[in-house]
Every structure is written in C-alpha cells, then in structure tokens.
Amino acid sequence: MPAHVTSPTGTKxxxxxxxxxIEAMLEQTSVLAQKGSAARPVPRSFFExxxxxxxxxxxxxTGGVFPTHVIDRTVAALGQM
Numbered sequence: 402m403p404a405h406v407t408s409p410t411g412t413k414x415x416x417x418x419x420x421x422x423i424e425a426m427l428e429q430t431s432v433l434a435q436k437g438s439a440a441r442p443v444p445r446s447f448f449e450x451x452x453x454x455x456x457x458x459x460x461x462x463t464g465g466v467f468p469t470h471v472i473d474r475t476v477a478a479l480g481q482m
Contacts, residue, residue: 441453447480447482448479448480448482451475451477451479451480454472454475454476454479455476458472
C-alpha cells in the first residue's frame with residue numbers, strides 16, 4: 402500500500418510499505434520473543450556482556466587486533482560493574 406511521507410527537505414515522497422503481517426513480525430523480532438531464534442539475545446547487563454565476550458574472545462584475538470590481556474581485563478571490569 403503506498404504511503405506519502407515528507408523528506409527532510411520538505412518534498413513529498415511516495416513509499417510503498419508492505420506491512421500485511423506487522424504484528425507477527427514485531428512478535429518475532431521482540432526482545433521478549435518466546436520462540437527460539439538463531440540469533441542470540443542482546444545482553445542486558447554488564448555481567449551478560451562479560452559472559453558473551455568470554456565466549457567469543459578467540460574471534461577478537463584473531464590477528465592480534467585485541468590482545469588477550471585487554472580482553473581479560475575488559476571481562477573482569479565488566480563483571481564488577
């Protein structure tokens with residue numbers, strides 16, 4: 402269904418929005434979604450961020466971009482917040 406929106410310059414622009422099943426899409430992409438997903442939930446606390454970083458630290462260490470001691474200190478600091 403076409404919709405007219407106003408651009409930042411004031412020009413009316415015709416956009417096509419296909420939101421036939423918007424409620425289902427919002428339910429599936431919600432942070433509180435009940436069904437399993439391939440994506441991991443976004444961490445909600447510093448402790449959860451530290452835990453997630455601990456699990457994937459090897460990918461950050463690849464190529465020496467982030468030295469191990471920096472990741473270890475970051476995990477420790479996040480765990481204390």
